[in-house]
Amino acid sequence: QSVLTQPPSLSGAPGQRVTISCTGGTSNIGGGYSVHWYQQLPGSAPKVLIYESTNRPSGVPDRFSGSKSDTSASLAITGLQAEDEADYYCQSYDSSLGAVVFGGGTKLTVL
Amino acid sequence: QVLLQESGPGRVKKSETLSLTCSVSGVSISRYYWSWIRQSPGKGLEWIGHRFNSGDTNYNTSLESRVTISLDTSRSQVYLDLRSVTAADTAVYYCASMNAGHVTHWGRGILVTVSS
Numbered sequence: 333q334s335v336l337t338q339p340p341s342l343s344g345a346p347g348q349r350v351t352i353s354c355t356g357g358t359s360n361i362g363g364g365y366s367v368h369w370y371q372q373l374p375g376s377a378p379k380v381l382i383y384e385s386t387n388r389p390s391g392v393p394d395r396f397s398g399s400k401s402d403t404s405a406s407l408a409i410t411g412l413q414a415e416d417e418a419d420y421y422c423q424s425y426d427s428s429l430g431a432v433v434f435g436g437g438t439k440l441t442v443l
Numbered sequence: 444q445v446l447l448q449e450s451g452p453g454r455v456k457k458s459e460t461l462s463l464t465c466s467v468s469g470v471s472i473s474r475y476y477w478s479w480i481r482q483s484p485g486k487g488l489e490w491i492g493h494r495f496n497s498g499d500t501n502y503n504t505s506l507e508s509r510v511t512i513s514l515d516t517s518r519s520q521v522y523l524d525l526r527s528v529t530a531a532d533t534a535v536y537y538c539a540s541m542n543a544g545h546v547t548h549w550g551r552g553i554l555v556t557v558s559s
Contacts, residue, residue, distance in 0.1 A: 368545035377552050378549055384543065384544075430501060
């Protein structure tokens, strides 16, 4: 059971907007620790999509955005494209565990 | 361009030690925290631990009795030793650099299978 909870799967049609949630607790997201998001395409290593909750690395389209509130965070993808079909993971730090923690991952299917 | 390349045996026998090397290029190994992260087949990501050049080390509590992460700055290499492996340790192992709490660069990963 992951410390950070994500929906196992999500789907959307091309052009739609989807939101992936990441729910934690007071020892991680709610404790002020940043949330980071990664995209893992099939057969590839993950890559950072959003860091420090809201920042996009250069090269990541502005269709991807992150937000954080209280003990949860969200990754929003607008203008969904076929190439967005991938697994998405949130990540933070948990002070109770003294560890880097990942969400269980969300498999996004583009219909 | 920062490149991380994992290497090591693709198969390890049960109860033996899994040893991997990550060769780093394009960045000073002194600059980041260096992590190992694994992904069991069809599963999510699991952080194993990280180490900084100063010696600051932190491990996943579920693995810390069996794991050691070390650095060789002269060779720009990061090492992982995982002792007393079982089938549950079969996974793709990623080397990764971390800064400000997030992974900045990932290796391509190496699949290690524990066999009986």
